[in-house]
Each structure stands twice: as C-alpha cells, then as structure tokens.
Amino acid sequence: MTVPVLELLGVTKRFAGAAAVRAVNLVVAPGEYFCIVGPSGSGKSTVLRMLAGLETPDEGEIRLAGRRVDGEPPETRSVNTVFQGYALFPHLSVFDNVAFGLRMSHVPRDEIRHRVEEALALVGLAAYGGRRPGSLSGGEQQRVALARGLVNRPAVLLLDEPLAALDRKLRVRMREELSRLQRESGIAFIHVTHDQEEALRLGDRLGVMNRGRLLQVGPPAEVYRRPRTAFVADFLGSANLFRASVVGVDPPRIQLPGGTVMALDHADSRLRIGEEREYAVRPEALRVAAAGDPTAADRGLARIPVTIVASARVGAVDELQVKVGSLVWSVHSREAPEDPLPEVGAEAILLLHPTDLAPLVPEDPVDPAELER
Amino acid sequence: MTGAGRGTGRSGVLGGGGFVAWTVGPAAVALVFLFLLPLAILAGYAVLTTGEQGEPILPFTLVSLTRALDPLYLGILARSLRLSLETTAICLLLGLPLAWILRGMRGRARSLALLAVILPSWTNLLVKNYAWIVLLRQEGVVNSLLVRLGLVSEPLPLLFNEGAVLAGLVHTFLPFMVLPLYASFEKLDPALLEAARDLGAGGWERFRRVIVPLSAPGIGAGVTLVFVPALGAVVTPDLLGGARGMMIGNLIQNQMLLTQDWPFGSALAVALTIASLVVIILALGPGRRGERVELL
Numbered sequence: 001m002t003v004p005v006l007e008l009l010g011v012t013k014r015f016a017g018a019a020a021v022r023a024v025n026l027v028v029a030p031g032e033y034f035c036i037v038g039p040s041g042s043g044k045s046t047v048l049r050m051l052a053g054l055e056t057p058d059e060g061e062i063r064l065a066g067r068r069v070d071g072e073p074p075e076t077r078s079v080n081t082v083f084q085g086y087a088l089f090p091h092l093s094v095f096d097n098v099a100f101g102l103r104m105s106h107v108p109r110d111e112i113r114h115r116v117e118e119a120l121a122l123v124g125l126a127a128y129g130g131r132r133p134g135s136l137s138g139g140e141q142q143r144v145a146l147a148r149g150l151v152n153r154p155a156v157l158l159l160d161e162p163l164a165a166l167d168r169k170l171r172v173r174m175r176e177e178l179s180r181l182q183r184e185s186g187i188a189f190i191h192v193t194h195d196q197e198e199a200l201r202l203g204d205r206l207g208v209m210n211r212g213r214l215l216q217v218g219p220p221a222e223v224y225r226r227p228r229t230a231f232v233a234d235f236l237g238s239a240n241l242f243r244a245s246v247v248g249v250d251p252p253r254i255q256l257p258g259g260t261v262m263a264l265d266h267a268d269s270r271l272r273i274g275e276e277r278e279y280a281v282r283p284e285a286l287r288v289a290a291a292g293d294p295t296a297a298d299r300g301l302a303r304i305p306v307t308i309v310a311s312a313r314v315g316a317v318d319e320l321q322v323k324v325g326s327l328v329w330s331v332h333s334r335e336a337p338e339d340p341l342p343e344v345g346a347e348a349i350l351l352l353h354p355t356d357l358a359p360l361v362p363e364d365p366v367d368p369a370e371l372e373r
Numbered sequence: 374m375t376g377a378g379r380g381t382g383r384s385g386v387l388g389g390g391g392f393v394a395w396t397v398g399p400a401a402v403a404l405v406f407l408f409l410l411p412l413a414i415l416a417g418y419a420v421l422t423t424g425e426q427g428e429p430i431l432p433f434t435l436v437s438l439t440r441a442l443d444p445l446y447l448g449i450l451a452r453s454l455r456l457s458l459e460t461t462a463i464c465l466l467l468g469l470p471l472a473w474i475l476r477g478m479r480g481r482a483r484s485l486a487l488l489a490v491i492l493p494s495w496t497n498l499l500v501k502n503y504a505w506i507v508l509l510r511q512e513g514v515v516n517s518l519l520v521r522l523g524l525v526s527e528p529l530p531l532l533f534n535e536g537a538v539l540a541g542l543v544h545t546f547l548p549f550m551v552l553p554l555y556a557s558f559e560k561l562d563p564a565l566l567e568a569a570r571d572l573g574a575g576g577w578e579r580f581r582r583v584i585v586p587l588s589a590p591g592i593g594a595g596v597t598l599v600f601v602p603a604l605g606a607v608v609t610p611d612l613l614g615g616a617r618g619m620m621i622g623n624l625i626q627n628q629m630l631l632t633q634d635w636p637f638g639s640a641l642a643v644a645l646t647i648a649s650l651v652v653i654i655l656a657l658g659p660g661r662r663g664e665r666v667e668l669l
Contacts, residue, residue: 054567074570087568091586100582104573148572 003066005030005155005188006051011060011070013046020046022212023060028156028190033182035191035220037199038209039235044192045084047209048158051190052081065155075104080149084160086141088133094120094144095129101152119151122181139170143177150185159191163198175202196236200224208232215363225282226358233280233358240283240329241360243276254279258325262302265354278360283330285356288320288342289349304350308342318342322350412646418639427633437640446624446641453621454648456535456610457603460542464550464599465592467543472554476561487555494548502612505541506532509613533615541609549598557591558584601649621645 006028013021021043028034036044049055050062053074062070069077080101088097098119102112120126123143133141142162149157162178163171179202182189193199199206200220207217208231216228227233230241244254249271252264271277288306309328310321318341320331331350335341342348419437421429440446475486493501508514509531516528531537561584569579585592607622614620621641628638 052567052571054570074567075573075575079571081568081571083564083568083571085564087562087564089565089568089583100569100574101572104578152572 002030004028004063005032005065006190007061007063008047008051009061009063011047011050011057011062013043013050013055014058019212021050021057024214026207026214026217028188030155031186031188033179033189033191033202033204035193035199035203035206036209036214037193037196037206037235040194042209043212044194044209045160048081048160048190048192051156052079052158053077078155079158080152080154080156081158081160082142082145082149082162084162085165086133086145088141088144088148090132090134092133093129094125094131094133094136097133097144098129098148098151100148105152115151116147119147122150122184123147123177138166139174142166142174146178146181150181150187153185154187156188156190157185159189161193162191163193163195178202200236208235210235210363213363225285225356227280228358228361229363230278230280230360231363233360238283238330239280240286240327241278241280242324242327242329243278245276246271246273249273256302256304256324257327258304258306260302260304262304262352262357263300263354264357264359265300266359268359278362280358280360281329281352281356283319283332285353286329286331287333287351288318288322288331289351290342291347291349300354302352302354304352306348306350308344308346308348311342311344313341322348324350415639415642418636419643421636423634423636427635429636429639437634437636438643440637441640441644446644449619449624450621450644450648452535452619453604453645454652456538456542456618456620457600457606458652459539460546460603461550461596461600463539463543464547465596467547468550468554468595471547472551472558475551475555476558490548490551490555493544498545498608499612501544502541502609505537505544505613509537509540532613533617535614535618537613538606538610538618538620541613542603542606545606545609546599546603549602550595553591553594553598554588555591557588561587597653600652604649604652605645 004027006026008024008026011021011024012019024043024047036047038044046055050057050070053069053072057070060070061068064078089100092100095116098116099112102115107115116129117126120129123146125140125143125147128136128140128144133144136144142165146162159178163174166174175198178189178191191199191202203220205218206220206223208215208223210231216223216232223232224236227236227239233239233241242257244256247253247255247261248263250267252266252268252271253261254264254277255261288308291305304324306322306324306329308320309323312319316334316337318331318333318335320333320342321328322331329350418429420433420435421437422432422434423437424430471490475483475490478486506513510516511528511530511532513531515531516525519525520528565583565587566579569583574582604620605622606620607626610618610620610623614623622645625638625641625645628634628641632638
C-alpha cells in the first residue's frame with residue numbers, strides 16, 4: 001500500500017485550556033480531494049492551521065508523506081495554503097506573488113519563469129503576470145492564490161474556505177475549476193468549508209467536524225446516506241430523526257413511531273430488546289404510495305401508514321410533510337409529472353428501504369469545561 | 374470663487390467655498406505667515422550685505438552664501454549630516470524591533486509599553502540632556518561604575534564628543550521613529566506574514582520581502598521625523614557636544630545671536646534647508662522604487 005500523504009494521529013489543540021480540536025485521527029491518500037466540513041467554531045480551521053504549521057498541536061502526531069512534521073515550522077513543510085481572503089502580497093505583481101515560494105526555495109531563474117507561466121496558464125491568468133492583486137476581481141485573486149500554492153508542487157494543498165468570499169455564480173464556476181485543478185495537478189487537496197453542498201460535491205471523501213471532533217469520515221454519498229450521529233445527519237442536509245424501540249434481535253427488528261415494525265438490514269450484536277435507538281432517514285429516500293397501491297409490497301420495503309399534512313410540487317420534486325405516529329417527516333420524492341400530487345389529509349403508505357435507515361450513535365459527551373470558549 | 378456669491382444650492386457660512394475657507398483658511402494663513410514668509414525673509418537676508426551692526430542691508434551680494442561654502446563651515450555641515458544620519462540609523466535599528474515587539478503586545482501591557490516609549494518625548498529636553506551629563510561626565514555614574522569595577526583605571530572622556538551628542542539625539546528622537554513604525558506594523562495583515570511563512574520565507578526573508586515594503590510609508594515617516602529635527606538640533610550638541618560636537622544649528626545660532634551677522638546666519642540656514650531636502654529626497658526615493666514590480 002502506498003504511504004499516505006497525510007496522517008493525523010490523536011491530534012489535540014487547546015486554546016487557553018479549552019480544546020479546539022480533540023483527538024482527531026485522519027489518513028489522506030496521495031492525490032485525494034478531502035473536504036473537512038463543519039460549522040464555524042468546530043475546529044476545522046485549526047486543523048488546517050496545524051497542518052500548515054501555523055499552530056502546534058498540544059498532543060498527537062502529524063505525518064506528511066510518512067515523515068513527522070508537527071514540530072516543524074511552516075517554512076520547511078511541503079504544504080501550501082490558499083488562505084481565506086487569499087492573503088496575496090499587495091506590493092508584488094501577480095507574477096511575483098506566484099514566484100514567491102519558488103524564490104524562497106532557490107529555484108533557478110529560468111525554471112521560475114517557466115513554472116510561474118505554466119501555473120498562471122493553468123488557472124487561466126496567463127496574461128495577468130504584470131498586474132497587481134489590487135486590480136483583480138475576487139475570482140481572479142482566488143486563481144492567483146491557487147497558482148501561488150500549486151506552483152510549488154506541494155505534497156498537500158490546504159484550502160481554507162476558498163469559495164466563501166465569491167458570489168454565488170462565481171462560486172459554482174470556481175468549484176468546477178477546483179475539481180479540475182486537483183485532477184490535473186494530482187496534488188492532494190484538503191479543503192475546509194462550512195458549506196455542506198461544497199463538501200458533498202467536491203470531496204473524494206469528506207470529514208464532518210463538530211465541537212473539535214472529527215465525527216465521521218467517508219465518501220460523500222455514504223456519509224450523506226448513512227450519517228453516524230444526529231449532528232452529521234442534520235448538518236449535511238435535512239434529515240428525519242426519530243427514536244425507535246428494538247423489538248427483535250435475530251433478525252433485528254424495530255418498532256417505528258406509530259407502531260409499524262420493520263426489519264433492519266444489518267445485524268448488530270449490541271441491540272437489546274426493549275431499548276430505544278435513534279435513527280435518521282433522508283427525505284429523498286422516502287416515497288409515498290396511495291393507500292391501496294399493491295406495487296410497493298415487495299423488495300423488503302417497509303410500509304408505514306401515514307397521513308399527508310402538507311404537499312407541494314417544487315419543480316420535479318414533490319415535497320411532502322407526512323405524519324408518522326406523533327412525528328412529522330419530510331418526504332422529497334421525484335414523481336412523474338402525470339402522477340397526482342397527494343392531497344393534504346389523505347391516508348397514504350410511506351415506503352422505506354432498510355438500507356436508507358441510518359442508525360445513530362450519541363455524539364461523545366463533552367466536558368462542559370472544555371467548551372468554555 | 375465663494376460659494377455664497379453663487380447663490381445657488383448651499384449657502385451661508387458652511388456652504389461651498391465658504392466651508393473650505395473656514396476650515397483650511399486658518400491653517401493656510403498660519404502656513405504663509407509663520408513658515409513661508411520667514412523662509413522667504415531668510416532667503417532674502419542670505420543674499421544681502423552685512424551692515425555695521427550685522428543687520429542685512431542692500432546691495433544684494435553672494436558674499437554670505439559663498440562664505441557658507443568655506444571648508445570650515447562645510448565640515449560642520451558634513452558632521453551635522455553624519456550625526457543626523459547616524460542618529461536616524463540607530464533609531465531605525467532600535468525602533469524596528471521595538472515597534473515589532475509593541476505590535477505583538479496586547480491590552481494593558483501594550484498601553485504601558487507605549488507609554489514608556491512616549492514618555493521621553495514628554496520630558497523636557499534640558500532635563501534629558503542634563504541626565505546624560507550626570508551619566509557621562511568625568512565623575513559621573515558610568516565612569517565611577519567602570520572605575521569601581523576595575524574595568525578602567527582612569528575615568529574615560531565620555532562627555533563633550535560626538536558620541537555623547539549621538540546618545541542625546543537618539544534618546545530624544547527614538548519615539549518619533551517608533552510611533553510611525555508601530556502604526557505601520559499595526560496595519561500589516563497578519564495573514565500576509567503567515568502566507569510568506571507558508572511559502573517558505575524565514576524570518577529575514579519575511580522582514581525583507583513583506584514587512585519592509587509594506588511598512589515603507591511608516592519607515593519613511595520615521596526617518597524624516599528623526600532626521601530633519603536631528604539635523605537642526607541646537608540644545609543637545611550645545612550641552613553634550615562641546616567644541617568637537619558642534620552642529621550646524623549651533624553655528625547658525627552663534628551667527629545670529631552672538632556675532633549678529635544675520636546675512637551669514639541666513640546663508641547657513643539656507644544651506645541647511647537645501648541639505649535636508651536633498652537627504653529627504655534621496656531617502657524617500659528608494660522607498661518608492663521598492664514598491665515597483667520586483668523583477669527576476
């Protein structure tokens with residue numbers, strides 16, 4: 001197996017005694033696009049700064065291409081950062097900004113010229129070398145910041161909220177651009193964002209952070225469909241969260257709100273009859289069938305009788321609110337235009353596949369003293 | 374020209390040209406009467422003949438200006454320039470780290486440190502200079518300490534030389550260097566320093582390639598604020614310099630007040646003004662160049 005380009009082992013960082021990052025473990029493969037997503041204050045930027053060397057972990061190890069670097073200053077690490085707000089040098093031309101890192105590592109002049117021009121061409125700014133950063137638009141500055149990092153061919157490029165300062169249209173374009181640059185350069189990207197859509201679209205894998213912990217890591221589709229905690233479920237989009245009691249262990253079965261019993265697709269030795277467990281299911285994973293519709297009776301689908309409490313057709317998606325026992329769930333289903341929109345007050349059958357049911361674990365309890373800040 | 378005269382839109386004292394006249398006016402009047410006019414008079418005196426009592430009389434002549442170019446006086450001007458440049462350089466070397474340390478401080482500690490920097494400028498110049506005399510004279514604090522420690526057998530001649538003047542000038546002018554530097558450093562975006570580190574720049578490279586070019590206005594201001602008054606210093610060289618530490622300011626004072634040769638004193642003052650301007654232009658020139666595109 002190839003050496004991971006980046007490893008974090010039990011990395012912890014405290015500020016004034018309060019833990020900002022708590023025991024984070026992470027392995028990133030060479031050439032991977034990895035997104036760290038979380039709300040502000042979740043510790044994601046601190047993780048990035050520790051990778052850059054701008055903060056030193058209090059505990060744990062950081063390895064870059066197998067070599068331990070957590071004691072090293074930023075100057076000597078083969079890591080470059082695209083800073084939030086870009087941090088371009090206002091007194092230097094675009095060319096000199098991009099050439100800065102190469103000059104610091106004493107690359108020969110001719111090679112500097114060649115590589116800077118190449119990098120500027122890569123980000124579509126070939127003609128901008130002589131301009132000052134102040135005369136560029138936000139999107140152009142963003143590209144300069146990317147070129148300034150990529151030109152050094154670092155083992156890892158760190159991106160701190162790279163799209164946050166751009167307007168919506170530009171953000172969508174730069175998102176595609178980032179994806180292309182990462183593929184073409186083959187450099188591992190660690191992209192920190194608070195925008196779950198960004199993370200879901202861009203990352204080969206993503207990690208969700210909250211209150212200093214890395215809660216879950218995996219491919220976006222998997223993390224989205226099978227969140228491990230209520231926070232992950234909720235942060236990565238809307239989710240129907242509910243508690244259900246275990247009524248069978250072999251095979252495992254649970255009783256949903258409203259009384260429907262459904263079989264689980266996974267054996268879990270920790271299940272105990274009578275205990276309550278928490279689950280999440282995405283609105284898109286649900287479908288509603290008319291009460292008497294027989295076609296849905298197969299393929300292991302659970303059939304849950306519900307009442308429609310709200311319905312709207314938004315473009316191609318039917319957005320419904322249905323009453324399940326005492327809870328109200330959201331349902332987003334894609335229906336053919338000729339199918340009628342279920343009426344409010346109608347009885348219906350909610351169809352749920354067991355694989356779409358994500359069992360949740362409680363987020364590790366946090367010592368309140370640790371969260372003072 | 375007056376806004377009130379146009380009679381349209383804004384009117385009254387604060388309208389249009391009236392507003393400009395009332396705000397900028399006093400300063401302009403002060404500038405003309407307290408600065409430009411005396412300067413013109415001085416320049417006029419410099420090209421007049423010295424009368425019986427030293428008063429300036431007609432006809433116009435270049436005698437005083439020519440005399441100001443005598444090697445004796447040029448030597449004093451050169452020493453003044455050298456001392457002022459040395460003062461500026463020492464203030465810059467001390468001021469850069471000092472201002473940088475101030476920038477890193479927070480809250481109460483910073484207020485106290487800033488106060489410590491500013492305090493000397495609130496102290497009377499004479500008091501500061503006498504303090505140096507107490508320290509540096511034959512039987513002063515420094516000499517008695519050196520003798521008692523057995524480092525020297527005889528007291529050193531520390532006072533009445535250029536070194537003593539330099540110490541006094543640095544003491545006087547350091548705050549004028551530190552404050553503009555500090556103001557510039559404060560405005561420096563910390564992210565730029567982090568970006569430079571991230572791109573492999575060590576301490577010296579960050580200083581040279583990021584801090585200095587971005588603080589150029591503050592450095593220029595500090596250099597000017599120290600150099601120009603240092604060049605015109607009178608009290609400090611008088612008290613601490615003796616004959617060997619005489620500066621151009623003392624010479625001008627002597628000519629005008631003791632010898633009472635007003636045309637010659639004015640000629641020396643003109644020479645001083647020109648020398649100051651030349652040095653300022655030379656000093657600020659490179660700063661501006663530094664902002665241009667850094668080529669390969």
